[in-house]
Amino acid sequence: MTSTPAPPPRNRLLPVVTQILLGLGTLAITLLGLLLITFVIARVVPTDPVLSIVGERATEAQIAAIREKLGLDLPLWQQFFIYVWDAMRGDLGTSIKTGAPVASEIARYFPATLELATLGTIFGTLVGVPAGVLAATRPGSIADQIVRVVGLMGYSMPVFWLGLIGLLVFYGQLDWVSGPGRLDPTYDMMMEFTLTSYTGMILIDSALNGAWDVFGNAVSHIILPAGLLGYVSMAYISRMTRSFMMNELGQEYITTARVKGMPEWRVVWVHAMKNVAVPLITVIALSYAYLLEGSVLTETIFAWPGLGSYITDALFSADMPAVLGGTVVVGVVFVTLNMASDILYRLVDPRART
Amino acid sequence: MSLLEVRNLRVTFDTETGLVQAVRGVSFSLGHERLGIVGESGSGKTMTGRAVLRLIRPPGRIEADAMTFDGQDILHASEREMRALRGKRIGMVMQDPKYSLNPVMTVGRQLTEGLRLRDGLGRADATAKAIAALEAVQIRDPGRVMDAYPHELSGGMGQRVMIAMMLIPEPELLIADEPTSALDVTVQAEVLSILDRLVRDRGMGLIFISHDLRLVARFCDRVLVMHKGLVVEEIAASRLLDAKHPYTKGLLNCLPRIGGPRGPLPVLDRAGI
Amino acid sequence: MTALRAWLSDPNPASRRQARLGQAWLAWQRIQRNRLAMAGLIIVAILLLVAAFAPLIAPHDPLTQDLTRRLLPPGTPGNLLGTDDFGRDILSRIIYGARITLYIIALVAVTAPVLGLLIGTVAGYFGGWIDAILMRVTDIFLAFPRLILALALVAVLGPGIENAVLAIALTAWPPYARVARAETLTVRSSDYIAAIRLQGAGAPRIIAGHVVPMCLPSVIIRVTLDMAGVILIAAGLGFLGLGVLPPTPEWGLMISSGRKYLFEQWWVATMPGLAIFIVSLGFNLLGDGLRDVLDPRSASR
Numbered sequence A: 001m002t003s004t005p006a007p008p009p010r011n012r013l014l015p016v017v018t019q020i021l022l023g024l025g026t027l028a029i030t031l032l033g034l035l036l037i038t039f040v041i042a043r044v045v046p047t048d049p050v051l052s053i054v055g056e057r058a059t060e061a062q063i064a065a066i067r068e069k070l071g072l073d074l075p076l077w078q079q080f081f082i083y084v085w086d087a088m089r090g091d092l093g094t095s096i097k098t099g100a101p102v103a104s105e106i107a108r109y110f111p112a113t114l115e116l117a118t119l120g121t122i123f124g125t126l127v128g129v130p131a132g133v134l135a136a137t138r139p140g141s142i143a144d145q146i147v148r149v150v151g152l153m154g155y156s157m158p159v160f161w162l163g164l165i166g167l168l169v170f171y172g173q174l175d176w177v178s179g180p181g182r183l184d185p186t187y188d189m190m191m192e193f194t195l196t197s198y199t200g201m202i203l204i205d206s207a208l209n210g211a212w213d214v215f216g217n218a219v220s221h222i223i224l225p226a227g228l229l230g231y232v233s234m235a236y237i238s239r240m241t242r243s244f245m246m247n248e249l250g251q252e253y254i255t256t257a258r259v260k261g262m263p264e265w266r267v268v269w270v271h272a273m274k275n276v277a278v279p280l281i282t283v284i285a286l287s288y289a290y291l292l293e294g295s296v297l298t299e300t301i302f303a304w305p306g307l308g309s310y311i312t313d314a315l316f317s318a319d320m321p322a323v324l325g326g327t328v329v330v331g332v333v334f335v336t337l338n339m340a341s342d343i344l345y346r347l348v349d350p351r352a353r354t
Numbered sequence B: 001m002s003l004l005e006v007r008n009l010r011v012t013f014d015t016e017t018g019l020v021q022a023v024r025g026v027s028f029s030l031g032h033e034r035l036g037i038v039g040e041s042g043s044g045k046t047m048t049g050r051a052v053l054r055l056i057r058p059p060g061r062i063e064a065d066a067m068t069f070d071g072q073d074i075l076h077a078s079e080r081e082m083r084a085l086r087g088k089r090i091g092m093v094m095q096d097p098k099y100s101l102n103p104v105m106t107v108g109r110q111l112t113e114g115l116r117l118r119d120g121l122g123r124a125d126a127t128a129k130a131i132a133a134l135e136a137v138q139i140r141d142p143g144r145v146m147d148a149y150p151h152e153l154s155g156g157m158g159q160r161v162m163i164a165m166m167l168i169p170e171p172e173l174l175i176a177d178e179p180t181s182a183l184d185v186t187v188q189a190e191v192l193s194i195l196d197r198l199v200r201d202r203g204m205g206l207i208f209i210s211h212d213l214r215l216v217a218r219f220c221d222r223v224l225v226m227h228k229g230l231v232v233e234e235i236a237a238s239r240l241l242d243a244k245h246p247y248t249k250g251l252l253n254c255l256p257r258i259g260g261p262r263g264p265l266p267v268l269d270r271a272g273i
Numbered sequence C: 001m002t003a004l005r006a007w008l009s010d011p012n013p014a015s016r017r018q019a020r021l022g023q024a025w026l027a028w029q030r031i032q033r034n035r036l037a038m039a040g041l042i043i044v045a046i047l048l049l050v051a052a053f054a055p056l057i058a059p060h061d062p063l064t065q066d067l068t069r070r071l072l073p074p075g076t077p078g079n080l081l082g083t084d085d086f087g088r089d090i091l092s093r094i095i096y097g098a099r100i101t102l103y104i105i106a107l108v109a110v111t112a113p114v115l116g117l118l119i120g121t122v123a124g125y126f127g128g129w130i131d132a133i134l135m136r137v138t139d140i141f142l143a144f145p146r147l148i149l150a151l152a153l154v155a156v157l158g159p160g161i162e163n164a165v166l167a168i169a170l171t172a173w174p175p176y177a178r179v180a181r182a183e184t185l186t187v188r189s190s191d192y193i194a195a196i197r198l199q200g201a202g203a204p205r206i207i208a209g210h211v212v213p214m215c216l217p218s219v220i221i222r223v224t225l226d227m228a229g230v231i232l233i234a235a236g237l238g239f240l241g242l243g244v245l246p247p248t249p250e251w252g253l254m255i256s257s258g259r260k261y262l263f264e265q266w267w268v269a270t271m272p273g274l275a276i277f278i279v280s281l282g283f284n285l286l287g288d289g290l291r292d293v294l295d296p297r298s299a300s301r
């Protein structure tokens, strides 16, 4: 009876693989649902897509021909099937306004959004996590109150208004940063004609090209919108960090670490943080997704040529394929981020692996 | 000279529903001996043990007339001075290994972190020491356990890991909070004999917290009986079974079911008697 | 007054109603002790009062233009917060805007939870494949970024206040469905539901008469917590010109029209934004405090 029950086999990766496969199944269903929603939205559009192509004065025959070409004469379920099939091949339809494929236009706009949201999330995490930890280690203190109120303010701020105020103060009054746009026009030309584009993200591309003047100018443009988005995500991340950290600091294993004489920084930043990191991954992924969404409004303020601007511009020219294509892309990014955080979660948490 | 001296210790929790007095004036002194603390669930045994290490969390407060360890005032010692004592000179085996081990760190890292951080040992040396400590508490496959996460261990293994962890720095005082409740008899006997050797050969002081009166009567030198935060009786372990105090008698009378037996031990123990 | 207080805080309530009121009294006392939550409550109360008495409070008519008094700065006699590009009094427009904001959140608060309750209770009550399908649909809607989905919906439905509400409600229901389903699962198997079923009551009656009332409290808490988000999305739609149409004094729309004058006449865009911020902060503070009070686990220890 003294034999120790053997720990489970060492191969911890196998269950992860099954879980990833299962997750991919869910992902597929969710994406299908997403396409169904946009499909339904597209079909109830009051503006007839045919009329917008041929114009009001087309003959019956012309309309019928176009209908056939667009597949609108097929039964709805077949149309949906074709829609899904096209989307899977990366074909999101043709923009009514420009006549170009929506997918390739989005591919051109998306890096700007990605750059902005990524930088915002990095800011938000770098400030939000320490702030949340600070608040959690001194509950009820002045620091805690400040983190709480500053966080709630971030929750309550309309992001487009925040952008306007930011422009007014830091660009208009203080002149610390450059104004709207990703680059000054001169650098924009340089970027376009003399530098090689690798990723479409100016900070990365200019650095890879060694064009530090372009890089510096890009920083002066992106710092304000990214900082503001960072504030919004900081509000969320600091709150969640605080609540997770409070929870972990109440656990018994924390006392064990202290019993062992571990210094407080190690108790908090190693013992507790390793546990906080598990749910925090999901939170950061979620806030990243929200920043991609928040960029819709921010981009209009900062004339930022990203996905948000693309969607809103398309909205105003009633370019439904472009609007829905953009919606699908943001939805896919959302779902994928969720999925990725789920998988990462399982990799980080040993309890979820078995 | 006594190793630990506690006079009129009180532990109070300031909760929303009012003050909760978990410990209400406990005094005892401990030499290089085995002191048992028994009492029903919620009587304040754990809080007494933690108060010695000054590890009561807010809203809990510790008050006492005096608390000294090896001549050093630990009631007023700075947090820094306390940290120097914790682990190294005073260890504490925590009550429930299921919650007392860090769920996302391997057993090996938790065992070696003290050695590596505090004693500056290299990875190989620390690992060797940890493995030796695991072997000492009768763990068959220490290499494997080192790589395991706590949730992969059984309750009994967790308890032994916890004991090994606290014994590694060879403390002068060990507070063991129900250290053997999930062990079966043979392992329990082995663990107790390790603790016994440490007390006898190295002069370690031991505070042994338990529900199990018979075990305490057999194993310890002296016993404190606690009830509602007070020590109701202090008695030599050998005379525990004919104690005077009505509460102790009551405990003895309902012996097989005190607070619910936690492991298979009481059953086997009864058969052995 | 003291008798009432004693009755409420009686530790041994004589009736079920006394017990329940006593609970509420306790919660109210805890909220009162939470200063931030009280601040939130006051802000929300002010919003209600301002909306109710807008014609009495507002110094001017919100729509009357006076091109001779365009873009006057704050502090101008008669125009405390200045005037906008048509010479309309900004303060008066903000006061009347409170009505629109309230109208939107009230409509959303009435529609989205109803949809969520319906789907959640049906899924929870019937279980099985109905549950599986409905929850899958819920997850799909949850996976969608709310603002973008609302944008796409408004783009299809056309701008206007009712359409904006519809779009917001269509994106806001999934969390309520989740909450309602969880509650339903806990009451579904209870004895009293079984007893009602034995009396021959049909599913619709049981759900409407007995399951939904059990779900209401948790859904109502959720609604309070969500209001700030609804205000922000509504303002965002307004700002993009997809909400109410000019010249209605909607706050988001007012920001949008002040944008042109941002650097010279900053107040035109700043003031309505401040109103949005304060009101949504009020709801957040209140909801935050409510959660602390009603969920003892999250209360600061």
Ligand SMILES: Nc1ncnc2c1ncn2[C@@H]1O[C@H](COP(=O)(O)OP(=O)(O)OP(=O)(O)O)[C@@H](O)[C@H]1O
Pocket: B013, B015, B020, B021, B022, B039, B040, B041, B042, B043, B044, B045, B046, B047, B048, B059, B060, B095, B259
């Ligand atoms: N955070 C806290 N807030 C309020 N009261 C507390 C808190 N922690 C402990 N207590 C109280 O302290 C008392 C003593 O608890 P303690 O853990 O010392 O009991 P114990 O004798 O170790 O019991 P057991 O045998 O179950 O381990 C309990 O009655 C408990 O209610």
Ligand SMILES: [Mg+2]
Pocket: B045, B046, B047, B095, B177
């Ligand atoms: Mg205990």
